[in-house]
Amino acid sequence: MALLLLLGLLAASGISPYDRATWAMEVCPIFIAVPVLCASYRRFPLTTLLYVCIFLHALVLMLGGMYTYARVPLGFQIADAFGLQRNPYDKIGHFFQGFVPALVAREILLRGAYVRGRKMLAFIVVCIVLAISASYEFIEWGAALALGQGADEFLGTQGDPWDTQSDMFSALIGAIAALALFSGLHDRQMRRIAHIQEVA
Secondary structure, three states: OHHHHHHHHHHHHOOOOOOHHHHHHHHHHHHHHHHHHHHHOOOOOOOHHHHHHHHHHHHHHHHHHHHOHHHOHHHHHHHHHHOOOOOOHHHHHHHHHHHHHHHHHHHHHHHOOOOOOHHHHHHHHHHHHHHHHHHHHHHHHHHHHHHHHHHHHHHOOOOOOOHHHHHHHHHHHHHHHHHHHHHHHHHHHHHHHHHHHHHO
C-alpha cells in the first residue's frame, strides 16, 4: 500500500513540475531506491522505522523536484517565521540526506555484524554519511559544469557561497540526530526481525 501511494505521489509530482530536468535529477534517487528495496524485500527486509524514513525522504525529494528547492512554499513559510533571507528547504533535504542514510548504514553494519562497538559504529556511520554527502556535491558540481546556467535550479545555491559546506553540515546534523534519537528503537526493531527470521 505504501509503495502504491509513493508511486502515485511520484507520478503526481511529475505532472507539471517547475522545471522538468530538475525534477528528473531530484527524484532520481527514488527511481534507484524503489527497485532495490523491492528486489531485496524477501531476502533482507528492513525495519519499519527505516521504511518510514525512506518514505518521508522520498516526499522531501518529490516536493523539491516539483517546485525546485529554492521555490518550495514550505521553505518560504519557514523563512518568514524565522526571518531568514533564503528559502531553507534545501537544508531540510540535506538533513534527510544525512538522517536516512545513517539509519541505512547502521542497519546494514549491525545486521551484517561488520562492526563491533557502539562508538566505532557511530563513527563509521557518520563517515559514510559524509562520504555520501560529498559525493552528492560532486554530482552537483558535475551537473553545473555540464549544464552551465541550466543547472541553477538543480544547485539551488540562491547566491550562497557556502552552500556546499552548509549542505554537508546539514547532513552531518541529520546523521547525529538519527543516531541520538532512534538508536534504541532501531535496535529493538532489528532484534524483532532477527527473531522472526530465526523462527522462520
